[in-house]
Amino acid sequence: MKDKMKKYFIITYGCQMNEHDSEKLAGMLEAIDYHKAEEVEEADIILINTCTIRENAELRVFGKVGELKRLKENNPDLIIGVGGCMMQSEKAVRHLYEKHPQVDLIFGTHNIHHVPDLIKRIEKERSRIVEVWDEEEGLIPDLPSVRESDFKAWVSIIQGCNNFCTYCVVPYVRGRERSRPFKDIINEVEKLVAEGVKEITLLGQNVNSYGKDFKENIDFADLLQELDKIPALYRLRYMTSHPRDFSFKLIQVIKDTKAVCEHFHLPIQSGSNRILKKMNRGYSREKYLELVNKIRQEVPEAAITTDIIVGFPGETEEDFQETIDLVKEVRFDSAFTFIYSPRTGTPASKMEEQIPEDIKKERLSRLMALQNQISLEKNQAELGKVVEVLIEGESKNNPETLMGRDRRNKLVIIPKKDGLIGEIVNVRINKVQSFTLYGEVV
Ligand code: SAH
Ligand code: SF4
Ligand code: F3S
Numbered sequence: 001m002k003d004k005m006k007k008y009f010i011i012t013y014g015c016q017m018n019e020h021d022s023e024k025l026a027g028m029l030e031a032i033d034y035h036k037a038e039e040v041e042e043a044d045i046i047l048i049n050t051c052t053i054r055e056n057a058e059l060r061v062f063g064k065v066g067e068l069k070r071l072k073e074n075n076p077d078l079i080i081g082v083g084g085c086m087m088q089s090e091k092a093v094r095h096l097y098e099k100h101p102q103v104d105l106i107f108g109t110h111n112i113h114h115v116p117d118l119i120k121r122i123e124k125e126r127s128r129i130v131e132v133w134d135e136e137e138g139l140i141p142d143l144p145s146v147r148e149s150d151f152k153a154w155v156s157i158i159q160g161c162n163n164f165c166t167y168c169v170v171p172y173v174r175g176r177e178r179s180r181p182f183k184d185i186i187n188e189v190e191k192l193v194a195e196g197v198k199e200i201t202l203l204g205q206n207v208n209s210y211g212k213d214f215k216e217n218i219d220f221a222d223l224l225q226e227l228d229k230i231p232a233l234y235r236l237r238y239m240t241s242h243p244r245d246f247s248f249k250l251i252q253v254i255k256d257t258k259a260v261c262e263h264f265h266l267p268i269q270s271g272s273n274r275i276l277k278k279m280n281r282g283y284s285r286e287k288y289l290e291l292v293n294k295i296r297q298e299v300p301e302a303a304i305t306t307d308i309i310v311g312f313p314g315e316t317e318e319d320f321q322e323t324i325d326l327v328k329e330v331r332f333d334s335a336f337t338f339i340y341s342p343r344t345g346t347p348a349s350k351m352e353e354q355i356p357e358d359i360k361k362e363r364l365s366r367l368m369a370l371q372n373q374i375s376l377e378k379n380q381a382e383l384g385k386v387v388e389v390l391i392e393g394e395s396k397n398n399p400e401t402l403m404g405r406d407r408r409n410k411l412v413i414i415p416k417k418d419g420l421i422g423e424i425v426n427v428r429i430n431k432v433q434s435f436t437l438y439g440e441v442v
Pocket of ligand 2: 161162163164165168169170171205206242
């Protein structure tokens with residue numbers, strides 16, 4: 001008897017870490033003979049990889065799970081699995097299990113390598129399975145992954161987070177910091193580069209902590225230096241680096257290496273020392289500015305970007321003004337700005353003086369207006385310049401154009417031409433907006 005080809009569809013929320021986990025889930029599913037479905041409707045198995053960083057991330061997940069109910073009614077054999085960060089919360093798991101009988105499988109962040117076995121069990125027994133581990137068991141083993149791109153790849157270097165910023169759930173849902181062996185990372189990057197990958201992004205919640213848990217004396221700067229020796233690696237990026245641990249040695253290494261990109265993403269979170277302290281960020285406004293100055297001095301062409309939270313408990317108008325002043329002083333190339341979202345189990349969620357929603361929204365819009373203006377002015381200075389762009393594919397908004405990123409991670413749009421996808425080209429900028437540069441290949 002000829003079996004119909006089984007298909008999978010994965011829906012991913014959250015950060016690059018989750019995107020990369022989804023690539024691994026895809027790799028494992030392909031290893032047990034599933035093929036990628038183009039549309040969710042044709043899938044035999046649907047996995048949702050969830051995020052819990054802010055409340056709206058969770059609401060979107062519940063909305064999506066509700067939507068899938070209809071597919072299950074049409075196809076009772078369909079397997080629906082939900083995993084990822086949100087599933088590390090007992091409350092979310094219980095809600096999903098009780099209110100959404102269409103969900104067959106619930107798994108967490110620490111056991112994604114067991115998903116194929118769990119699926120096989122469901123196929124055989126048609127039972128519902130919840131398997132979430134509270135704690136990590138060392139590193140999640142290396143898993144096959146199916147990459148979205150032929151020329152860009154993510155490589156995990158450290159799992160978990162030990163920082164316990166008071167607003168953040170990540171340390172609770174991803175466990176303690178565990179660095180991946182140096183040699184394993186080098187081998188993986190060498191293999192990817194041999195397959196034609198031009199740009200590698202090293203992943204970790206705090207990449208600067210890399211190696212702190214090793215007996216040997218190896219740090220993140222050493223890793224960058226070693227990877228830079230791989231001849232055909234054109235671009236090396238990393239996500240995310242914590243300002244507290246960003247050493248001057250690291251700036252020097254970034255300056256002296258060829259592949260490491262001239263982009264520093266340094267989440268400041270707040271410009272007020274009082275709030276930074278309550279957030280447990282471990283640096284002051286002054287220390288942060290010193291770091292920025294050092295970067296500008298050593299790598300003047302670099303882009304500096306950031307993350308900012310408004311409306312953290314107790315944030316006064318004065319505290320917020322300090323954030324505004326800092327943004328004016330640093331003039332970030334761009335910033336991700338967020339409204340503080342209380343997360344169950346974190347210290348900040350229990351703090352008094354939670355800020356009313358309307359004040360948070362109003363602060364966010366003032367901050368965004370300022371940053372958009374600065375981003376636009378910074379981009380205006382790019383007019384007429386030539387930048388090096390790795391062309392990634394068709395742009396989302398206009399299929400007549402191609403999109404890519406320059407070394408500073410700025411989004412660049414060019415008119416469509418054959419043979420450019422996956423190539424690194426020089427582009428002269430002729431038009432700009434706050435978030436986008438436009439130009440022509442020269
Ligand atoms: N490890 C990274 C951050 C990962 S989360 C780092 O420390 O830089 C990405 C961003 O989400 C954070 O930088 C922060 O700005 C935001 N964020 C995290 N928790 C949040 C919360 N409870 N409410 C609002 N924004 C939050
Ligand atoms: Fe969250 Fe802070 Fe860890 Fe980043 S460093 S993941 S913000 S606890
Ligand atoms: Fe979200 Fe988990 Fe990343 S909570 S931001 S997907 S580590």
